[in-house]
Amino acid sequence: MRNKRKLLIEQLDQKLKPFQKTEMVLIPDKGWIHTIRTALNMTMNQLGNKLKTTRQAVKRLEDNEVKGSITIKSLKEVGEAMDLKFVYGFVPKNGSxxxxxxxxxxxxxxxxxxxxxxxxxxxxxxxxxxxxxxxxxxxxxxxxxxxxxxxxx
Incomplete structure (x- = not known):
């Protein structure tokens, strides 16, 4: 059992190796949705149309992201609507x-x-x-x- 657990930890470290530098990524003050949307020069109405929702609903999504109360489902939907891949996970704060x-x-x-x-x-x-x-x-x-x-x- 010990060897199996050790192997699982080694495999986990290998899978997450590409994400080790994520600690250097700073989350934008206005959140990722707002930041990416504005960088792409996309309006709230345009994103709302892609999500089949309203401008006000997009504003709520952006606000919820900043507050930390957005759902993973919503983040995936926004990613799809913006032709982006949503990625999430956990990585150790220090190393592996x-x-x-x-x-x-x-x-x-x-x-x-x-x-x-x-x-x-x-x-x-x-x-x-x-x-x-x-x-x-x-x-x-x-x-x-x-x-x-x-x-x-």
């Missing part, structure tokens, strides 16, 4: 899914090891920094390998 898992595993391992070490210190049995770092690294590897559900708590 593998990187995300590594970061989460290290944070969880550090939390567990430091909490345990604190209790051991109170009993006079704490470990040194070098051993502490090694233990964190080992536990992080184990957490990542097992892909514990606690990784996402």
């Amino acid at each position: 899914f593998n990187d995300l898992i590594n970061i989460k595993a290290e944070k969880l391992a550090q939390k567990i090891v430091l909490r345990t070490n604190q209790n051991m210190k109170l009993e006079g049995q704490g470990i040194g920094d070098e051993k502490l770092n090694e233990t964190i690294k080992d536990l992080a590897s184990e957490i990542k390998r097992d892909m514990r559900k606690s990784l996402w708590d």
Whole structure:
């Protein structure tokens, strides 16, 4: 099961590789629909005609996009009407899914090891920094390998 999950994560990272630079894309203040429509010199009436709706409905779509309350269905319809392909997805904020898992595993391992070490210190049995770092690294590897559900708590 571990190898299958690892393979799935690697495949996911490969599929999303073309989207890694999307973090550099800034969403226009007036939204994509308005920005693209005006760049193409298309009026709200013209887009409304393509969508078989009114100018006011187009204005609502544009406003809803800016507010973040537009539906995926509406975005797809607008894309079709403007001869565009609508694309959506999720990409990790920093690097790949593998990187995300590594970061989460290290944070969880550090939390567990430091909490345990604190209790051991109170009993006079704490470990040194070098051993502490090694233990964190080992536990992080184990957490990542097992892909514990606690990784996402």
